[in-house]
Amino acid sequence: MPSGIEWTENLCTGIAVIDRQHKTFFKLTNDLLEGSENDKKLILKAFDFLKNYILEHFGLEEKLMGKYSYADMKQHKAFHDNFIAELDKLEPRLQEESLEPVFLRLNYLVVNWFVNHIRTKDRKLASFLEAEALKDKSVDAVLRRLHENSN
């Protein structure tokens, strides 16, 4: 049985709005994946949640990257697009094969890909945004406003 995803301090980006979304993602993903191994309906629900959540979350990161001309935007966005493509490829397999391989792959994507992405790409983006916020108070204000609105 694959293990769930666990929030650890080294996943903190320091950007409150991003951390809040990541934590929500961890909690809901764990809730959905727990016990859904043999339940097609629940796995479909997990796909739905992931797709919606990811649109919003990746959208926010990409908006921030674009707004502040993040040099690695193209590469970071390519990772997001790739993750979405993987989910889109995986979901129809639910209709064609047994649940287990799909469930395992979904678990792998969420636990390995996503956690690794936060630890590397998102933290790098957050360091950049933090540096921008130090240089320009308006960036700080934007990040704070986003966080307040996401509460």
Ligand SMILES: [Fe+2]
């Ligand atoms: Fe990201």
